[in-house]
Amino acid sequence: MKLRNSCALAAGALFLTTAGLAVVSAPAVAAPVPATTVAAASAPQSSRDFQRGYENGYLAGWREARKECSPLGTELYKLGDSDYARGFDKGFRQGHAAGIRKFCKYY
Numbered sequence: 001m002k003l004r005n006s007c008a009l010a011a012g013a014l015f016l017t018t019a020g021l022a023v024v025s026a027p028a029v030a031a032p033v034p035a036t037t038v039a040a041a042s043a044p045q046s047s048r049d050f051q052r053g054y055e056n057g058y059l060a061g062w063r064e065a066r067k068e069c070s071p072l073g074t075e076l077y078k079l080g081d082s083d084y085a086r087g088f089d090k091g092f093r094q095g096h097a098a099g100i101r102k103f104c105k106y107y
Contacts, residue, residue: 051102058095061088 065088 051098054095054098058091061091
């Protein structure tokens with residue numbers, strides 16, 4: 001190979017390397033692939049677990065809102081509905097409706 005060709009090849013490789021487009025010409029070694037792939041499905045969650053989580057989250061939100069809406073936070077509350085207040089109201093309505101549905105389902 002002539003010196004001019006090797007310099008052009010080196011300059012091209014340097015350009016491609018700095019551009020992040022360098023291709024390695026070494027033979028790639030393939031990793032062994034397992035013959036069978038085992039897919040493990042998780043156990044389905046019961047609606048009771050969801051309901052208990054929902055109720056616990058609702059009660060925690062209620063407690064947090066009682067702290068946040070104390071007299072120290074009333075000035076901020078008077079400025080208008082904040083995202084927190086709108087979110088809490090929406091959660092309260094959904095939780096209330098869910099509680100009614102749960103009660104009426106069994107009685």
